[in-house]
Amino acid sequence: MKVIKIASQLQKIAFKHLKNGDNIGLVPTMGALHQGHESLILKSKKNDDVTIVSIFVNPVQFGPNEDYLKYPRPIKKDLELCKKNHVDYVFMPTVNEMFPNNYKTFIEVTVLQDIMCGKFRPTHFRGVATVVAKLLNISCACNAYFGIKDFQQLKIIEKMVKDLNFKTKIVPCPIVREKIGLAVSSRNLYLSAQEKETGSKIYKILKEVSIDFKNKSPHILKQSTISKLNKISNIKIDYVDIVNFNDLSSVNKSTKKVVLAVAVWIGKTRLIDNIILAR
Ligand code: AMP
Numbered sequence: 545m546k547v548i549k550i551a552s553q554l555q556k557i558a559f560k561h562l563k564n565g566d567n568i569g570l571v572p573t574m575g576a577l578h579q580g581h582e583s584l585i586l587k588s589k590k591n592d593d594v595t596i597v598s599i600f601v602n603p604v605q606f607g608p609n610e611d612y613l614k615y616p617r618p619i620k621k622d623l624e625l626c627k628k629n630h631v632d633y634v635f636m637p638t639v640n641e642m643f644p645n646n647y648k649t650f651i652e653v654t655v656l657q658d659i660m661c662g663k664f665r666p667t668h669f670r671g672v673a674t675v676v677a678k679l680l681n682i683s684c685a686c687n688a689y690f691g692i693k694d695f696q697q698l699k700i701i702e703k704m705v706k707d708l709n710f711k712t713k714i715v716p717c718p719i720v721r722e723k724i725g726l727a728v729s730s731r732n733l734y735l736s737a738q739e740k741e742t743g744s745k746i747y748k749i750l751k752e753v754s755i756d757f758k759n760k761s762p763h764i765l766k767q768s769t770i771s772k773l774n775k776i777s778n779i780k781i782d783y784v785d786i787v788n789f790n791d792l793s794s795v796n797k798s799t800k801k802v803v804l805a806v807a808v809w810i811g812k813t814r815l816i817d818n819i820i821l822a823r
Contacts, residue, residue, distance in 0.1 A: 569685060
């Protein structure tokens with residue numbers, strides 16, 4: 545396993561692999577790797593000849609009062625997890641390597657970036673789209689793996705790739721959960737045992753509400769989710785939304801496939817989760 549910190553070096557290696565006919569897979573992450581990331585890595589190991597994991601806590605996607613500085617960076621453990629899973633290259637650039645002082649170019653996926661999480665984190669998806677575009681170009685990825693847990697992010701990246709004619713195929717991967725139902729997340733490291741227990745109720749509620757998907761309107765399902773979440777002390781809702789699976793647009797009773805998505809605060813930690821519902 546090679547650890548690379550310079551973009552041009554990785555790109556040179558990637559060109560060589562492409563010349564040899566190798567299929568390159570990219571797993572973009574911010575580190576603090578867990579079973580969720582591992583599932584993406586395993587998928588790439590299965591599909592691709594070469595697997596690249598990028599570890600970069602991207603300052604451009606954090607708002608001014610967010611957790612950029614305190615975001616966990618357990619580099620040694622992360623490299624061990626990559627090695628254990630036979631990752632070929634770990635790309636770990638510095639902030640200056642990705643966004644030097646004279647950096648000027650940003651990507652915006654309009655409309656999609658302004659709803660759901662975008663309402664609460666107005667510059668977040670511009671930062672995500674920009675860094676992912678750079679990572680796709682640096683890695684020359686044939687496949688790039690993204691978790692359905694960050695559903696809005698997945699849809700924004702899919703749209704960017706389509707609109708800008710990237711040749712990379714975006715591969716969505718299912719949500720990995722802890723036994724208690726809580727979606728695995730690097731930010732779960734911030735939670736106390738009691739907060740984790742509270743967090744486990746989010747998915748229970750999503751499942752409970754889903755039972756009525758076929759016979760209740762999206763509006764009623766949304767209200768029911770809100771009222772169930774509001775009954776849990778120590779949870780503060782940012783949003784609950786039901787959107788079209790294909791493009792995050794609004795839904796009605798006959799929409800075939802939807803996503804019920806939530807963002808909540810438990811103490812000082814913001815968690816997101818979702819469930820896909822289909823008729
Ligand atoms: P992050 O390091 O949080 O930026 O996540 C990197 C990638 O891992 C993203 O595509 C996430 O959607 C994905 N991911 C994070 N948590 C999970 C999970 N519990 N299950 C599946 N994928 C996940």
